[in-house]
Amino acid sequence: MKGILLINLGSPDSPKPKDVKKYLGEFLMDERVIDIPFAARTALVKGIILNTRPKQSATAYQKIWWDEGSPLIVISERLQNKIQQEVEYPVALAMRYGSMTIQKGLQELVDKGVKEVFLMPLYPQFAMATTETILVLAEEIRNAHFPDLKISDLPAFYNRPDYIEVLSNSISEHLKGNDYEHLLFSYHGVPERHIRKRDVTKSHCTIDGSCCATPSPAHEFCYRHQCLEVTRLVAEKLQLKAHTYSTSFQSRLGFDPWLKPYTDRTIERYGKQGIKKMAIVTPAFVSDCLETLEEIAMEGEEIFHEMGGKEFTTIPCLNDDAEWVSLLAKWINEWATSNQFHQSSLTSLTEKL
Known part of the structure; x- marks a missing residue:
C-alpha cells in the first residue's frame, strides 16, 4: 500500500517565548541550517541567540498568529485535507521542526498499512537547510524505526x-x-x-x-x-x-x-x-x-x-489554491501509478558529491 507524507518547515506550538525558544533551539541546532562545528554552533545558539531572539521572534509570531493557530500549520492542514479529497492514497502531514514530527507522520501512515511512502518536501528549490535536512532525518528515522518501509521523494520542482x-x-x-x-x-x-x-x-x-x-x-x-x-x-x-x-x-x-x-x-x-x-x-x-x-x-x-x-x-503564497492542490494530486498519482521505485534525491546527491 502506498502513502503520502507532506512535509513543511514547522512552527512553535504557540507564540509564547518559551515555545518559540524551544522551536528555535531545534531549528538552529540543525547542522544543515547553521553548518559550523557542533561546539561553535552550541555556543552561538544556546549561548547567544536563544538568550535574545526568542522574545523578539515571539513578538513577531504574535502579530501573525491566527485564532486557529500557526498560519503555516493551519494552511498546511487545509492543503492536506484538500489533497486527500483528490487522491485515493492516505495523506499525512509532518513538519521538520516542532511537535508535528516526521516520525509521527510516518507512524500514522504505517498504522494504516502503508509500505511505500512518497515524501513531498514542500519546497520548490533544493537547499541544505530545507529539502536535504528533511531527507536526511527521514532516512535516519526509517532506519531506526521502519526498516522495511520504502521511501522515495519528490525532487525539486522549481522548473517544472x-x-x-x-x-x-x-x-x-x-x-x-x-x-x-x-x-x-x-x-x-x-x-x-x-x-x-x-x-x-x-x-x-x-x-x-x-x-x-x-x-x-x-x-x-x-x-x-x-x-x-x-x-x-x-x-x-x-x-x-x-x-x-x-x-x-x-x-x-x-x-x-x-x-x-x-x-x-x-x-x-x-x-x-x-x-x-x-x-x-x-x-x-x-x-x-x-x-x-x-x-x-x-x-x-x-x-x-x-x-x-x-x-x-x-502576493500570497500558493497555500491551498485549487490549481496547486490539483497539481500536487497529479504528481502523487503519477508517482503511484509509475510502478517503479525512484531513487531518492538524497541518494543522488550523496553519489555525486
Missing part, C-alpha cells in the same frame, strides 16, 4: 512547466488590475557557503553573476540557480518587461556572506529611487508563514513607506 504555470497564474490573478511599477521576487536566503558545499562539480559555483546562467550539473542542487530560474521562467510566462522585476533574498542571519541582493535593502533602494507602487512575491515558500506575513507584508511595507513608497502589494 506545470508548477511554473500554476505559480504564474496565481501571481497574475493577485495582480489583476494592479498597475505596479516593480515586481520583486523575494526568496529565503542561505549562506553563500551552502551553495559551494552542494556544488557537485566542486568548481562551478563561483557566485559571480554568471555561473547560474551557465549550464552545469551543479544546478541540480544549486539553490541560487533554482531561485533565479523560477524568476526567469515566471517572467517569461507572464511576459514581464525587462527592468520591471528583479530577484532578492531575505532572512539572513549572522555576519557571514549570504545570497545577495538582500530583500530589505532592495525594497529600500527602490523606494529611494522613486518607485511608488511595488508588488512582492515569495516563491521559496508554498505556504504563508512568519517570513511572508511578518517579515515581508509588515516589515517590508514599513521600509517601503519610510523610503517614500505608496502602494506595497504582497
